[in-house]
Amino acid sequence: MSNLVVVGFPKAEEAEAVRKELVSIQQEHLIALEDAVVVENDADGQVHLRQAVNLTAAGALGGGFWGTLVGLLFLNPLLGAAVGAGVGAASGAMSDLGINDTFMRELGETLPAGSAALCLLVRDATPDRVIERLRSHAPHARLIRTSLSHVDEDRLREMLSKASQQAEALRLA
Known part of the structure; x- marks a missing residue:
């Protein structure tokens, strides 16, 4: 069974950078993605879906x-x-394969103008290794929604928090 993970970013470029990094990580078999979509609420309040597959x-x-x-x-x-x-x-x-477009558009409407979210449909992953690779993006990322169990969601939030703290410590060093 796949899990939905939605991570928010202050800018669409950051969400795109994370998606590109995830494609690289997927080639190393650390994560198996079924779908990865950047949902952007632009400065004019328009919602755009940047899907990986047209x-x-x-x-x-x-x-x-x-x-x-x-x-x-x-x-x-x-x-x-x-x-x-x-x-x-x-x-x-x-066809609406992967993550439901209606859900993503509704999500995009709730985002602050100029920000974005990365919606992932994850089939399988090694979360600690993936988070480690995405550490440089962690200070700006926030977990918005998941379909994970409460225990797994808390674990993911904790891993994101630790990665954020480590990235901030490296930046200050």
Whole structure:
């Protein structure tokens, strides 16, 4: 089962930097992410979702491939590719895989203007090693919401607090 973890940041750039670092950490098998979305409430109060995977583009690419294949069978590959890409893009745009977009938009509306949150759907992780790697971002991060048990959530808050204190001590040294 996956767990939802939402961490707030004062600026969208920090949330993006953490997401990029998490992608690197994922390649080292310290965390397995199903979804990672930066939710930004810009200075004008508009909510933007920066998703890691563009489902519309992915659907169009897959649909185009299958459409071409079907088109070859019926001797009209260009028409098949066009129809397949259109159907694939439409199905990709209507898909809501991962974290619910409505939830993220509602969350974004509660954020202060100019700030952001990083919404993560975590399948598996080694929390202490991940937090250690993200220590430089910890002074600005705050845990907003999780689907973890109370014990695990408290443990994560404690780890974030320790990482924040260590990062602050390094900055002052």
